[in-house]
Amino acid sequence: MSASRANDAIIEARGMGKRFGDNTVLADIDLRVHRSEVVCLIGPSGSGKSTLLRCLAFLERYDEGEVELEGELLGFERGRQGQRVAASNRRVRQVRRNVGMVFQQFNLWPHMTVLANVTEALKRVKRLSRTDADNRGRAMLDKVGLADKAAAYPAQLSGGQQQRVAIARALAMEPHIMLFDEPTSALDPELVGEVLQVMKQLAAEGMTMVVVTHEMGFAAQVADTVVFLDQGKVVARGSPSEVFRHAESPRLQQFLQNYLERNAFWDTLEESTTHA
Amino acid sequence: MLEWSQIIQSLPMLLAGLWSTLQMSAVGLAIGFVIAVGVCGLRLSPRAVLRRLGGAYITIFRGVPLLIQLLFLYNVLPRLGLGVTPVVAAIAGLSLCCGAYIAEILRGGFLTLPKGQAESALMLGLSHRALLLRIQIPQVVRLTSPALVNEVILLIKASSLISVVGISELTRTAQNLAASTFLQLEFYLAAAALYCVLNVSLALLGSWLEIRLRRSGA
Amino acid sequence: MKFDLSVLTDNLGAIADGFMVTLGTWLGGVALGLALGLLVAVLQLFGPRWLRAILRVYIEIIRSTPFLIQLFLLYYGGPALGITLDAIPAGLIGLGVYGSVYFAEIFRTGFNSIPPGQLEAAECLGLSRLQVIRRIQLPQMLVLILPALVNMVTILCKETPVLSIITVPELTLVLSGIGSQTFAFAEVLLALCLGYLALVEATSRVGQALERRAQRYLGTSPVKKTLQEDIA
Numbered sequence: 001m002s003a004s005r006a007n008d009a010i011i012e013a014r015g016m017g018k019r020f021g022d023n024t025v026l027a028d029i030d031l032r033v034h035r036s037e038v039v040c041l042i043g044p045s046g047s048g049k050s051t052l053l054r055c056l057a058f059l060e061r062y063d064e065g066e067v068e069l070e071g072e073l074l075g076f077e078r079g080r081q082g083q084r085v086a087a088s089n090r091r092v093r094q095v096r097r098n099v100g101m102v103f104q105q106f107n108l109w110p111h112m113t114v115l116a117n118v119t120e121a122l123k124r125v126k127r128l129s130r131t132d133a134d135n136r137g138r139a140m141l142d143k144v145g146l147a148d149k150a151a152a153y154p155a156q157l158s159g160g161q162q163q164r165v166a167i168a169r170a171l172a173m174e175p176h177i178m179l180f181d182e183p184t185s186a187l188d189p190e191l192v193g194e195v196l197q198v199m200k201q202l203a204a205e206g207m208t209m210v211v212v213t214h215e216m217g218f219a220a221q222v223a224d225t226v227v228f229l230d231q232g233k234v235v236a237r238g239s240p241s242e243v244f245r246h247a248e249s250p251r252l253q254q255f256l257q258n259y260l261e262r263n264a265f266w267d268t269l270e271e272s273t274t275h276a
Numbered sequence: 277m278l279e280w281s282q283i284i285q286s287l288p289m290l291l292a293g294l295w296s297t298l299q300m301s302a303v304g305l306a307i308g309f310v311i312a313v314g315v316c317g318l319r320l321s322p323r324a325v326l327r328r329l330g331g332a333y334i335t336i337f338r339g340v341p342l343l344i345q346l347l348f349l350y351n352v353l354p355r356l357g358l359g360v361t362p363v364v365a366a367i368a369g370l371s372l373c374c375g376a377y378i379a380e381i382l383r384g385g386f387l388t389l390p391k392g393q394a395e396s397a398l399m400l401g402l403s404h405r406a407l408l409l410r411i412q413i414p415q416v417v418r419l420t421s422p423a424l425v426n427e428v429i430l431l432i433k434a435s436s437l438i439s440v441v442g443i444s445e446l447t448r449t450a451q452n453l454a455a456s457t458f459l460q461l462e463f464y465l466a467a468a469a470l471y472c473v474l475n476v477s478l479a480l481l482g483s484w485l486e487i488r489l490r491r492s493g494a
Numbered sequence: 495m496k497f498d499l500s501v502l503t504d505n506l507g508a509i510a511d512g513f514m515v516t517l518g519t520w521l522g523g524v525a526l527g528l529a530l531g532l533l534v535a536v537l538q539l540f541g542p543r544w545l546r547a548i549l550r551v552y553i554e555i556i557r558s559t560p561f562l563i564q565l566f567l568l569y570y571g572g573p574a575l576g577i578t579l580d581a582i583p584a585g586l587i588g589l590g591v592y593g594s595v596y597f598a599e600i601f602r603t604g605f606n607s608i609p610p611g612q613l614e615a616a617e618c619l620g621l622s623r624l625q626v627i628r629r630i631q632l633p634q635m636l637v638l639i640l641p642a643l644v645n646m647v648t649i650l651c652k653e654t655p656v657l658s659i660i661t662v663p664e665l666t667l668v669l670s671g672i673g674s675q676t677f678a679f680a681e682v683l684l685a686l687c688l689g690y691l692a693l694v695e696a697t698s699r700v701g702q703a704l705e706r707r708a709q710r711y712l713g714t715s716p717v718k719k720t721l722q723e724d725i726a
Contacts, residue, residue, distance in 0.1 A: 101399040107390070120411075124403075169396075336687075339694045341690055342652075343666065344655055344690065352683055432560075437560075439562070464566045471563060476558050479558065
């Protein structure tokens with residue numbers, strides 16, 4: 001399976017670095033994500049995993065290195081002497097047109113109905129007619145199991161439902177890549193499952209996904225590659241079983257130990273590896 | 277003790293004054309709102325020079341008492357060669373001043389919007405313009421609507437000061453009637469009652485908006 | 495147009511008198527407004543039901559009528575009710591009454607922001623209602639409502655020119671008098687603008703200094719947050 005994807009990196013970060021003032025939050029990040037691959041970014045809080053994801057969407061400007069999405073340089077253009085020049089907003093929009101993003105805080109627009117949230121960009125960006133946009137919007141809501149909530153306002157939904165709407169909103173734009181920034185961290189524990197279920201379905205359909213998560217069970221079960229970050233650096237990467245079962249780095253071992261003590265995700269891992 | 281019959285006889289004049297108060301306030305509000313949008317834009321601009329310019333506008337037009345602004349517009353502008361009728365001076369005074377207050381209300385509204393809402397819009401490919409027009413401004417207007425209604429009440433009260441440049445709005449009308457009939461208490465009470473009715477209704481509208489806003493959870 | 499500052503320097507004495515009247519009516523009005531406002535707030539919170547209803551009406555009436563109309567009622571309408579006042583006391587009382595309702599609302603928000611647990615604790619220790627107000631509630635809330643109070647004080651400052659309309663000989667009346675005698679409106683009105691800008695600025699500086707001192711005293715009490723949200 002992995003051999004067939006060897007050459008089609010859809011996201012490629014080379015030597016990417018990011019500073020906030022004097023504080024280096026990401027250093028020398030290399031990351032290749034292939035079509036239909038699911039990458040989970042894990043690590044302690046403050047390790048830079050969310051910043052890394054936000055750099056891949058250019059919501060944060062990276063200071064060093066390069067990020068390419070489907071072969072196009074993100075956020076910058078190459079000048080005549082090969083130097084980096086900041087790209088225009090329009091160019092940034094164009095390069096990331098095939099990237100969908102789901103946020104920890106859902107970031108739905110509270111003044112619009114659920115359906116209007118999903119169709120707004122279809123109408124304004126994809127220039128779909130109202131009917132077409134509504135049809136596609138309803139189809140997307142149906143996909144995440146919320147067809148009956150089309151006329152509701154975000155505040156009337158549970159957190160899990162809001163996050164599913166946010167996923168539908170991103171999917172409606174037919175992205176090639178979906179970025180998830182701790183999509184379940186703001187949810188009550190009993191609502192986490194419904195969101196993960198939608199994400200699993202998406203992975204099964206072959207969506208390319210990069211997921212920042214604390215849900216080790218999900219990472220173990222769904223990820224093709226797990227990347228462990230600590231203090232702004234990639235410390236370990238590999239298949240879930242390599243990262244989770246054969247952790248060499250002491251920082252990773254310590255990180256996993258913390259989870260092990262709280263969650264019994266090990267069982268899930270056994271299960272998924274035997275199925276594979 | 278009070279001479280009610282006189283007041284009832286003069287009611288049409290008082291109501292005409294009230295109508296004038298409403299007209300002047302409405303025009304002042306409309307122009308003030310346009311000014312406010314511009315000044316708010318300056319205040320939120322990424323460029324420091326523009327931010328400072330907006331700040332200076334607000335310091336001046338909120339810091340100088342409205343009465344003095346009106347006297348200035350009415351007495352000084354004509355000497356600079358600008359022919360200013362009382363109506364123009366009055367409307368200019370009201371709108372320049374309420375523009376400064378509304379600008380700050382709007383800015384407060386923009387600052388309360390979660391940053392993530394803009395990020396999700398940009399990630400879906402919406403332009404900055406669409407973000408502003410479709411996502412941010414509708415929410416800011418809704419969020420600030422109680423404060424804006426309150427500002428309208430303040431504006432209507434402030435409009436009593438345009439009587440000094442000779443606009444016969446409600447206060448001036450009451451003043452004239454009081455002076456000609458010597459029924460000071462009666463006519464000022466009548467004017468106060470009319471202001472009360474108007475502003476209490478507006479205040480009720482404001483709290484209704486606020487309740488609706490809370491219920492929608494926005 | 496020529497700009498001639500001699501109209502100002504020639505009349506320094508009169509201007510100084512006017513300034514003192516402005517300052518006196520303003521600060522006197524603030525003092526009266528604070529006292530009345532505190533009284534209204536306390537009665538609204540702890541008084542009998544009928545009194546609360548009356549105070550509610552009082553607040554609504556003052557809040558929904560223009561300050562100028564209130565001044566006319568007091569100064570020109572007063573004699574019909576047997577209240578005859580000179581212009582300066584009328585102006586001072588007018589400012590105080592006008593300010594009192596806004597001060598009362600600020601005090602009320604302040605009282606409500608003290609967590610009920612603290613009051614229950616005080617009652618359990620046997621403190622009387624008045625002792626609770628004086629020893630527990632007021633010291634905490636005064637710190638918290640300081641910004642709102644200072645803001646109201648500057649608003650009252652900006653209302654003082656209105657007193658000129660009922661012939662209080664304050665700065666605006668004195669200066670516009672000089673203006674109409676000499677036709678040097680630009681000079682006197684510009685001076686007035688700058689004067690008020692300076693006065694408002696000075697007031698908010700004093701307010702900020704007071705706030706800084708108060709912040710240190712209160713630190714990050716849980717009360718602070720709820721209150722700031724309430725006032726916002």
